[in-house]
Amino acid sequence: MSTTPFRSARVRAAVRGVLGTTIAVPMLFSAMPALAQGSQQDQMQQLRDQIRMLQQKVDDMAAQQDAAQARQQARSETDAASQTAIGQADKEPADGFKVGNTTVKLNGYLKFDAVYDFEDDHGASLGPSDAIATLNAKGTDHPGDGNIGATVKQTRLKLSTTTETETFGEIGGYIEMDFYGDNYSDAFGDGPDPRVRRAYLTVGNFLIGRDWSTFSDFNYGTTLNFYGPQAQLFERQAQVRYTFDMKDAGTLDVALETPTGDGVENGLASDDGSPYFQSNQTGNEDSPLPDFAIRYQGSQGPVSFQVAGIARYLKADIQGFNGADDNGNDTTFGWGLDVGATWSLPTGTTLMGTVAGGEGIGKYIYAPAGGADTYINNNGELEAFQRWGYIATISQELTSELTGNVIWGQAFSENPNNVSYSTAAFHDNSDTLAVNLLYTPVDPLTLGIEYNRAFYEQQDGVDATAQNVQFSTIYNF
Known part of the structure; x- marks a missing residue:
């Protein structure tokens, strides 16, 4: 008409x-x-x-x-x-579909990684712990032979739901899975095992379930390598979190999180060969209080930032110290602080940085991965390990389809001087470098190439380096 x-x-x-x-x-x-x-x-x-x-x-x-x-x-x-x-x-809703009065959304990505390792086979990930583990196994500074492999283990599925209720308003649910399960095998007829990464529900401003720790910080660039940079605050665990929406002033998160940690550093042996001490893992059975985490996130013009902190109450059973039958329980206080920021420039350049550190935060800071939270000193007392580190990123949008990233991370651990057992094999410092190009010819498809280098040094000065080149194809849906 x-x-x-x-x-x-x-x-x-x-x-x-x-x-x-x-x-x-x-x-x-x-x-x-x-x-x-x-x-x-x-x-x-x-x-x-x-x-x-x-x-x-x-x-x-x-x-x-x-x-x-x-x-x-x-x-x-x-x-x-x-x-x-x-x-x-x-028509169905453009974003998700309805099941009764619940809206369901399914998304994620399929990721194929082909990796060439210069020194040894580390699969689709490379971290400092790989470098030192290969060094210890092979006995050379650049151990092993080149190896190529491929995997789809990082493929990820995400299911989210929202249900409108008269009493509580909108109730949400979220489940995220990948295929980094423990029983992965390349044998005929076998394949990657699924595992649950995150699973939680939301009611109003509450989040209840397994999610990234409130102490986590993601102010760093994209890496194809699954491990990511050193010194990242990296933990997923059960928690109850409440978010205060401060309108234009940002958000404030407060959470109680599971205290399960990475245990107490075991001394090797005393001079007479008897066990120096034994300790239970610093887990739920030894930690009567949850970890308390708080985080503020805000923005000012082109800069977004966060400040976060965590407080921990750590406890362990100490047995056999200096020949004694039982030294009983001991406790110590753990804490951590973090500052991270992202600055977007009009030139298409994005600068990112994080600085984090504390005591008794081995489970939270990637240095190199899941270090012990505590150790036993010469007096048979529980002490918290000091760990700290930083990450720096430059991300440059070269064209509307091509982006480059350079991500550098370095982490440090203290060398206890009040112990009589050997600390030679303890972590001293480690770093990672990732340089990549990400090409997105159409919206759901990204092709990438990345160079990774990882370095690890022990307290006794022994160090090792590992390198790989990774090619990735990512289809987002």
Whole structure:
């Protein structure tokens, strides 16, 4: 149907003019004989009256035509609106689908990684612990031979739901899985095992379940390597979190999280060969209080930032210290602080950085991965390990389809000087470097290439380096 508006006034004028002229002219000529016999003025008045009557009829016809056209246009608009409403009702929501009164969304990505390791086979990940483990196994600074492999273990599935309720408002659920399970095998007929990464529900401002720790910090660039940079605050665990929405001032998260840790560093042996001490893992059974985490996130212009902290109460059973049968329980306090920021520049450059450190945070800081939280000193007392580190990132948007990242991370651990057992094999420092190019020719598809280098040094000065090149194809859905 044409979108040109119906112009009733123009049609009415045209009809009136045509009909008036068509009728009036013959009548004028037919009336000329009468003009000669009677008063010319009277005859002309009669003629004008007849023309006015005809014009009135023309006006009535035009008004009827206007009304009919208006009714037809109204019916057309009503029909179009009805068809639009029916079409929207028949379609599924564009984002997710409905099951009863619950909206369900399924997304994730399929990731294929092909990796060439220069020194040994580390699969689709490379961290400092790989470097030192290979060194210890092979006995050279650059151990092993080159190896190539491929995997889809990082493929990820995400399922989220939202349900509207009268009592609690919107209740949400989230489950995220990948295929880094413990029983992975490349044998015939076998394949990657699924595992649950995150699983939680949300009610109002509460999050209840397994999610990234509130002490986590993601102010660093994208890596294809699954391990990521050294010194990242990296932990997923059960928790109860409450988020205060501070409107334009940002958000404040407060959480109680599971205290399960990475245990107590075991001394190797005393001088006489007897066990120096034994300790249970610093886990739930030895930690009567949850970890308390708090995080503030905000932004100022092109800069977004976060400040986070964590407090821990650590406890362990100490047995056999200096020949004693049982030294009983001992406790210590653990804490951590973190500052991270991201600065987006108008040149397409993004700068990111994090600095984190504390005592008794081995389970949280990647240095190199899951270090012990505590150790036993010469007095048979529990002490918290000091660990700290930083990450720096430069991300550059080269074109609308091509982005480059350079990510550097370095982590450190203290060398206890109040112990009599050997600390030679303890972690001293480690670092990682990742340089990549990510190409996104169309929205759901990304192709990438990355160079990774990992370094590890022990307290005794022994160090090792590992390197790989990784090619990845990622399909987001």
